[in-house]
Amino acid sequence: MASPEIPFVLLVSFGWLYGAICFTGLLLMLKDIVALLAYLPFRRYARSLLYSVRVPRVIAAIAAILSLIGVWQAVRVPDVKKLEVVLPALPAQLDGFRLVQLTDLHASRLLQAAWMDAVVEKTNALQADLIVITGDLVDGTPEARHQDIQPLRKLQAKQGVYAIPGNHEYYADYASWLRAFRDLGLPMLLNQHVTITQNDASFVLAGVTDTIAPNFRETPPDLAAALKDAPSRQPIILLAHRPIDALANATSGVLLQLSGHTHGGQILGFHKVVQWANQGFVSGLYKVNDMQLYVSNGTGLWAGLPIRLGRPSEITEITLRAR
DSSP states (O other): OOSOOSOHHHHHHHHHHHHHHHHHHHHHHHHHHHHHHTTTTTHHHHHHHHHOSHHHHHHHHHHHHHHHHHHHHHHSOOEEEEEEEEOTTSOGGGTTOEEEEEOOOOBSSSSOHHHHHHHHHHHHTTOOSEEEEESOOBOSOTTTTHHHHGGGGGOOOTTOEEEEOOGGGGSSOHHHHHHHHHHTTOOBOSSEEEEEEETTEEEEEEEOOOTTGGGGTOOOOOHHHHTTTOOTTSOEEEEOSOSTTHHHHHTTTOSEEEEOSSGGGSBTTTHHHHHHHTTTOOSEEEEETTEEEEEOOOSSOOTTSOOOBBSOOEEEEEEEEOO
16 A cells, blocks of 8 residues: 555556546535525526536546646656755854755656666755765665665765655665665664754754654654764754654754655645644745754655655755854
């Protein structure tokens, strides 16, 4: 279920059909609501709207087109989204430090090696100081995804590439995935930290595991463990797959948290439901006490629901500012 191992053509076809059916139902419901509200003042037009044979056909056509656009938005290589984040405690020497966040890559039968290679090429072209991947890199087993993840070994940044697991890494042999990432030369921050130094100034980059870990008898996220023995009085940037613990993390001295998981809600309107399920965080930059939280829409998405409308995927370039 977490990784539909069916051909790409069937995945996008089923995704389009599912989307078309859902959009048709929603538009028909909206049509009936409008007709009922207009029934008393505009009875003649309301009746024609309710009982017209042509209107449902038009709605079905619109739904099919919307679904087609949604599937295309889901599988295309994302654009680069650029933003600046002000961290007052950032040393002046690190002003202008650029990091690229990838998240929710979801390597799968939907997003295969060619797509991954294009994402890597676009990311490397930014010549960032640091690249981070905030979870859900893969769907399926290491054997099934072996070729699809190979492009990740080509990621390059001045200060390296670091990643954390998301919930999907746990669904199919977590330990084997950790070995696979190690073989790719991809360091995983599992309740751990590293110190990033540039221009004689430093910050702490910490990463935590995912909250689903205990369900698979793995170590739960532990920010205290991640920051153990970290240099004091240095800014802390945290990689956490889900944004839901942002408030607690803000009280632990974190200046910037980078998260994904929500996919931005994928569909405009539906994002409100996803927002409710994630403590109010779904997409974009948030201020949480003295901490900045950025929630990416995701670079890819899960193959089981390949539709995006109004919530585009992204490769996120973040420039840190000290002012």
